[in-house]
Amino acid sequence: MASEFDLIRRFFTHPCRNAVLGVGDDAALVRPTPGMELAVSSDMLVAGTHFFPDDDPRKLGGKALAVNLSDMAAMGATPRWATLALALPEADEGWLQEFSAGFFDAARKYSVDLIGGDTTRGPLTLCVQIMGEVTAGMALRRSGARPGDEIWVSGHLGDAALALAHLQRRIELAPHDAASCLAALHSPVPRVALGEALVGLAHGMIDVSDGLLADLSHILEASRVAADVDFAALPVSAVLRAHLHGEVARTCLLAGGDDYELCFTAPSSRHEAVMALSRRLDLPLTPIGMIREGEGMRLLDAQGKEMPIGTRGFDHFGAG
Ligand code: ADP
Numbered sequence: 001m002a003s004e005f006d007l008i009r010r011f012f013t014h015p016c017r018n019a020v021l022g023v024g025d026d027a028a029l030v031r032p033t034p035g036m037e038l039a040v041s042s043d044m045l046v047a048g049t050h051f052f053p054d055d056d057p058r059k060l061g062g063k064a065l066a067v068n069l070s071d072m073a074a075m076g077a078t079p080r081w082a083t084l085a086l087a088l089p090e091a092d093e094g095w096l097q098e099f100s101a102g103f104f105d106a107a108r109k110y111s112v113d114l115i116g117g118d119t120t121r122g123p124l125t126l127c128v129q130i131m132g133e134v135t136a137g138m139a140l141r142r143s144g145a146r147p148g149d150e151i152w153v154s155g156h157l158g159d160a161a162l163a164l165a166h167l168q169r170r171i172e173l174a175p176h177d178a179a180s181c182l183a184a185l186h187s188p189v190p191r192v193a194l195g196e197a198l199v200g201l202a203h204g205m206i207d208v209s210d211g212l213l214a215d216l217s218h219i220l221e222a223s224r225v226a227a228d229v230d231f232a233a234l235p236v237s238a239v240l241r242a243h244l245h246g247e248v249a250r251t252c253l254l255a256g257g258d259d260y261e262l263c264f265t266a267p268s269s270r271h272e273a274v275m276a277l278s279r280r281l282d283l284p285l286t287p288i289g290m291i292r293e294g295e296g297m298r299l300l301d302a303q304g305k306e307m308p309i310g311t312r313g314f315d316h317f318g319a320g
C-alpha cells in the first residue's frame, strides 16, 4: 500500500496515556503495574464471516475493540493496551476516517491505548489484540464454578442474533424493533465495570459470544460441574419476548451469539451482593439457574420439566 506510513500516522496514531512508547517504533513499550498479571487476548473479525463488508465503518471500529474489551471483562481484568492489525482491500480514506473514529471513541471511553499494529493489503480483516491487568491470582476463569453457585447473566440475550435473523430475512421485525436489535448487533456494550467488580465475588465467568448454551457449557466443562437452567428466567428484551413462541427467537436466545454479556457463577450466599452490584451499575443481573454436581446441562421449563436442547450439541444448536 503506497502510503501505508501516512495512513498509520493520520488514522492510527494517538497520544498514549498508559504506555511508555506507542505507535511508530519497531515495538511498543509498556510497564505492567507491580503485583498485577497481564491478561492477553485477541479477536479477529473477517468481512463476510463476522460482519458485512458494507457495514457502517464507525460502528465496526467500535465493535472491533468492544468484542476484545468483552474478553477482558470476562476475566475481571482492566483493559489497558491494544494493537490493531488490519488487512484492507484498498486505502479508502473515508472508510478509514470513520473506522478509526469509532475505534478511538471506544478506546477513550475505556482508557485503552492503541500502541501498535500492522497494516497490509488483503481481504478486509480486523484483528485486535488486547492486554489488560488483573491482580495476581484473582482473574475469573471458566474453571471456577462450584456446586451450589447461582448462575447469572448480565443485560439481556438474543437481540443481536435476532437482528441478524432479520437482516437474513429469517424473521421480520417491525422497523422500531429492528432498530433496537440492530443496535445490540452493531454496538455491543462490553461489561468492563461489571467484570472488574466481580473479582472476589464471582467464582467462574465467561462472556457470551457464541450463544448462552455453548458458552455456559464451557464453564461446566472447565469446572467439571453440571447446571440446571430455568428457561423462563432468561432475561430477554420486550422485542424478543414478543417472538418467543417461534423457533427463530428461541434459537437466538439460547444459541445466537454476539451478545457480549457476562455469564458468571457466584455462591448463593452472595445473592444480595450481586443484586446490590446490579443497582450500583444500573445494569440488570439475572439469576438463571444453579450449578450442581455432575455433568451436562438441563434446561427446565416453567413447570420444571426438561426441555430438549438439540441433539447435535450446543455448538450446532438450531443449525439443522
Ligand atoms: P514494521 O515494518 O517494523 O512492522 P510497520 O511499518 O508495520 O513496522 O509499522 C510502523 C509502526 O506503526 C509500528 O509501530 C506499528 O506498530 C504501527 N502500526 C502499523 N499499523 C498500525 C495500525 N493499523 N494501528 C496502529 N498502529 C499500527
Ligand code: MG
Binding pocket: 117, 118, 119
Ligand atoms: Mg509491520
